[in-house]
Amino acid sequence: MEPERMLQILFSLEDASVIETVVIPSARGRTTVCVSSQVGCAMNCQFCFTGRMGLRKHLSTAEIVEQAVFARKLFSDEFGTITNVVFMGMGEPLHNVDNVIKASSIMVDEQGLQFSPRKVTVSTSGLVPEIKRFLNESNCDLAVSLNATTDEVRDWIMPINRRYNLSTLLGTLREELRLRPKSIVLFEYVMLAGVNDSVDDAKRLTELVRGIACKINLISFNPHSGSQFKPTPDEKIIEFRNMLIQSGLTVMVRLSRGDDQMAACGQLGAAGDYQLPLLRVPEKFQVAL
Numbered sequence: 430m431e432p433e434r435m436l437q438i439l440f441s442l443e444d445a446s447v448i449e450t451v452v453i454p455s456a457r458g459r460t461t462v463c464v465s466s467q468v469g470c471a472m473n474c475q476f477c478f479t480g481r482m483g484l485r486k487h488l489s490t491a492e493i494v495e496q497a498v499f500a501r502k503l504f505s506d507e508f509g510t511i512t513n514v515v516f517m518g519m520g521e522p523l524h525n526v527d528n529v530i531k532a533s534s535i536m537v538d539e540q541g542l543q544f545s546p547r548k549v550t551v552s553t554s555g556l557v558p559e560i561k562r563f564l565n566e567s568n569c570d571l572a573v574s575l576n577a578t579t580d581e582v583r584d585w586i587m588p589i590n591r592r593y594n595l596s597t598l599l600g601t602l603r604e605e606l607r608l609r610p611k612s613i614v615l616f617e618y619v620m621l622a623g624v625n626d627s628v629d630d631a632k633r634l635t636e637l638v639r640g641i642a643c644k645i646n647l648i649s650f651n652p653h654s655g656s657q658f659k660p661t662p663d664e665k666i667i668e669f670r671n672m673l674i675q676s677g678l679t680v681m682v683r684l685s686r687g688d689d690q691m692a693a694c695g696q697l698g699a700a701g702d703y704q705l706p707l708l709r710v711p712e713k714f715q716v717a718l
């Protein structure tokens with residue numbers, strides 16, 4: 430029997446902070462555990478609930494690995510084995526790069542959790558020096574959250590772009606992957622209505638990733654109280670996907686799951702007393718009241 434919805438595990442750490450791990454069953458016999466790498470996150474992406482919290486702390490290697498170990502113990506009997514690990518829970522994994530590289534190598538080690546390196550994916554918002562380090566030191570897969578096709582929009586919705594802009598990020602990936610012909614990067618692209626989902630965005634996205642061995646994952650935006658964005662309607666996501674496919678890209682679509690229980694991507698965490706600021710909306714996206 431397969432559960433119909435994702436399962437959320439809350440871990441209480443020694444200092445009483447709480448992290449969240451999500452187990453995501455799928456119809457094709459794949460069960461993915463989504464692990465956290467930090468309590469909160471410093472990156473302040475404007476669409477992400479965890480980003481509203483600010484960074485509370487980095488998780489240790491053991492605290493990261495334990496999430497996968499526990500999920501395996503808890504769910505294997507009932508729902509079949511955990512097949513995949515994604516570092517897509519709370520936090521920016523490459524901001525905690527030492528512990529994340531160690532944790533991912535334990536996950537794929539023969540003496541460790543014995544996952545295939547192709548089944549362990551570390552997702553980043555785009556910390557360029559750490560991306561280079563990860564690609565050099567880890568044999569696990571890399572995902573990059575792109576989420577915009579112009580620096581104007583990415584500077585706003587993902588402030589890390591002010592340090593490493595689209596050209597630097599994509600130029601680095603193009604160079605690094607050229608040295609590793611077997612590697613493929615997964616680009617995640619959260620569809621935000623009226624912000625990054627136009628026909629021009631689809632055309633620009635095709636150009637931006639040209640020459641990079643990649644797959645694109647279009648993600649339906651999970652709304653939450655800390656955000657001013659709206660999800661792109663499903664029909665429009667499909668049109669966007671079709672445009673990308675027509676230009677020769679490999680595209681997957683992840684429609685929303687678990688958003689009603691605040692357990693989906695970008696909905697993890699608790700805002701607390703202190704929150705990072707919302708940033709200035711670029712002029713062309715400002716709506717007159």
Ligand SMILES: C[S@@+](CC[C@H](N)C(=O)[O-])C[C@H]1O[C@@H](n2cnc3c(N)ncnc32)[C@H](O)[C@@H]1O
Pocket residue numbers: 476477478479516517518519520521522552553554572573574576617618619648649650651652694695696
């Ligand atoms: C929560 S992040 C964690 C990993 C890493 N910090 C990153 O940004 O790639 C995992 C994915 O969730 C996406 N995400 C964040 N907030 C979201 C939301 N409200 N709805 C859907 N996806 C969201 C991000 O763009 C990213 O691709």
Ligand code: SF4
Pocket residue numbers: 470471472473474477478479480481518519520521553554574695
């Ligand atoms: S999307 Fe990733 S990097 Fe951005 S705030 Fe959320 S967890 Fe941090």
